[in-house]
Amino acid sequence: MQVTMTVNGTQVSEDVEPRLLLVHFLRDTLGLTGTHWGCDTSNCGVCVVQLDGLPVKSCTVLAVMADGHDVRTVEGLADGPELDPVQQGFMHEHGLQCGFCTPGMMLTARHLLDTNPHPTTDEVREAISGQICRCTGYENIVRAVQWAAEHPKDVATEGVSP
Amino acid sequence: MQVPSPFEYERASSVDEAIALLQRHGEGARLIAGGHSLLPLMKLRLASPEVLVDINALTDLQRIRVEADAVRIGAMVRHAELLASAVVGEHFRLLHEAEQVIADPAVRNRGTVGGSLCQADPAEDLSAAFGALRAEVVIRGAGGERVVPVRELVTGPYETVVAPDEILTEVRVPIRPGTGSSYRKVERRAGDWPIASAGAVVRLEGDTIAEVGIGLAAVGAAHSVVRGAEDAIRGRAADEESIELAAVRASEECSPTTDQRGPADYKRALVAELVRRVLRTAIARSRGEEA
Numbered sequence: 394m395q396v397t398m399t400v401n402g403t404q405v406s407e408d409v410e411p412r413l414l415l416v417h418f419l420r421d422t423l424g425l426t427g428t429h430w431g432c433d434t435s436n437c438g439v440c441v442v443q444l445d446g447l448p449v450k451s452c453t454v455l456a457v458m459a460d461g462h463d464v465r466t467v468e469g470l471a472d473g474p475e476l477d478p479v480q481q482g483f484m485h486e487h488g489l490q491c492g493f494c495t496p497g498m499m500l501t502a503r504h505l506l507d508t509n510p511h512p513t514t515d516e517v518r519e520a521i522s523g524q525i526c527r528c529t530g531y532e533n534i535v536r537a538v539q540w541a542a543e544h545p546k547d548v549a550t551e552g553v554s555p
Numbered sequence: 556m557q558v559p560s561p562f563e564y565e566r567a568s569s570v571d572e573a574i575a576l577l578q579r580h581g582e583g584a585r586l587i588a589g590g591h592s593l594l595p596l597m598k599l600r601l602a603s604p605e606v607l608v609d610i611n612a613l614t615d616l617q618r619i620r621v622e623a624d625a626v627r628i629g630a631m632v633r634h635a636e637l638l639a640s641a642v643v644g645e646h647f648r649l650l651h652e653a654e655q656v657i658a659d660p661a662v663r664n665r666g667t668v669g670g671s672l673c674q675a676d677p678a679e680d681l682s683a684a685f686g687a688l689r690a691e692v693v694i695r696g697a698g699g700e701r702v703v704p705v706r707e708l709v710t711g712p713y714e715t716v717v718a719p720d721e722i723l724t725e726v727r728v729p730i731r732p733g734t735g736s737s738y739r740k741v742e743r744r745a746g747d748w749p750i751a752s753a754g755a756v757v758r759l760e761g762d763t764i765a766e767v768g769i770g771l772a773a774v775g776a777a778h779s780v781v782r783g784a785e786d787a788i789r790g791r792a793a794d795e796e797s798i799e800l801a802a803v804r805a806s807e808e809c810s811p812t813t814d815q816r817g818p819a820d821y822k823r824a825l826v827a828e829l830v831r832r833v834l835r836t837a838i839a840r841s842r843g844e845e846a
Contacts, residue, residue: 411564433557434595435662447664453594457564458609522745523659
């Protein structure tokens with residue numbers, strides 16, 4: 394079945410089997426391996442991408458259900474060479490250890506900050522409650538999101554060297 | 556990698572088209588809305604529909620409308636939308652409290668109200684919440700619409716009165732002024748299915764319990780409610796004695812099983828305590844004492 398969707402701002406069109414899951418479409422068909430694939434049961438949240446701007450678990454969405462919709466993966470966070478404040482926050486606050494959960498965490502954080510620019514610690518924790526960090530590095534992840542909240546785009550690009 | 560078995564995929568652009576597709580494909584066809592209940596079962600091959608009819612384009616079922624005496628919630632309303640709805644929170648606090656503990660934000664962005672009810676998982680929270688509220692569902696088929704009380708919707712685990720060629724389109728929740736409600740769930744970890752959940756809805760006349768609804772999830776309560784416990788305290792004073800009576804009756808009336816979430820006697824004790832707490836809160840709210 395032919396599907397056409399916008400992925401990170403670019404329209405893609407592919408012929409897929411109806412049972413193909415969005416996570417595998419992104420990884421295997423499009424080669425966007427930044428979206429990770431973990432528990433396969435909608436629990437761990439490493440497969441989180443934004444679908445029409447909302448974080449969703451892409452292991453529980455069929456690729457055909459995303460037909461005509463807008464998908465954003467971690468590859469679509471940076472603006473060219475310029476990192477998103479959320480990415481800078483994760484770097485600045487060491488918001489990752491093994492990095493496996495990081496792409497999904499960052500897409501959730503981006504959505505949170507887009508809808509609630511100054512979240513409390515509890516609101517950050519609630520937002521990522523469906524995403525498991527097996528390194529249990531949550532403290533730094535929460536700090537990273539709050540760093541990004543304090544450094545919106547125009548501020549974040551100044552004085553931060555990777 | 557867990558992959559569903561092959562199926563044909565159809566997309567409906569209207570309720571009538573969805574019904575026509577279900578009729579054309581017969582019993583092997585299933586509606587898919589958010590997919591967050593059905594797809595995991597398909598990946599485990601516990602469900603293998605031959606045809607999936609995608610109803611995500613039916614945005615007219617994605618509205619929450621307020622009428623004089625009821626709030627009408629479209630079947631395609633996502634969990635996150637129910638949670639975000641101010642009017643729902645204003646009238647039915649237990650729906651917000653239930654939604655806060657259903658899965659997690661990403662799952663709530665996709666899963667739908669109608670899908671949860673129709674999946675009829677025995678541990679699903681909305682049947683208990685809407686059951687306590689004595690909501691009704693609207694079911695549409697080729698022959699027209701019928702209205703069924705939520706308390707008569709589920710006929711068994713994963714089974715409802717919705718026929719293979721019908722679609723649940725709406726949940727209607729009656730607005731009763733002066734009502735207080737509350738919902739609580741105990742889970743092993745964030746986003747998990749409940750060990751036990753309880754919801755209560757109370758309307759007082761003076762200091763007497765005039766109307767009461769008590770819903771339970773995950774503990775084998777028939778139709779997700781405990782009518783015996785409700786009957787035991789309707790017409791009684793809204794005091795600790797009545798609350799205790801309902802708590803004990805509810806724990807006896809349900810039939811939890813011993814499983815990975817705990818032994819049956821623990822779950823009965825949990826039900827009693829949850830019912831105590833939700834009734835206390837619902838009564839306080841109906842008096843306007845607790846926000």
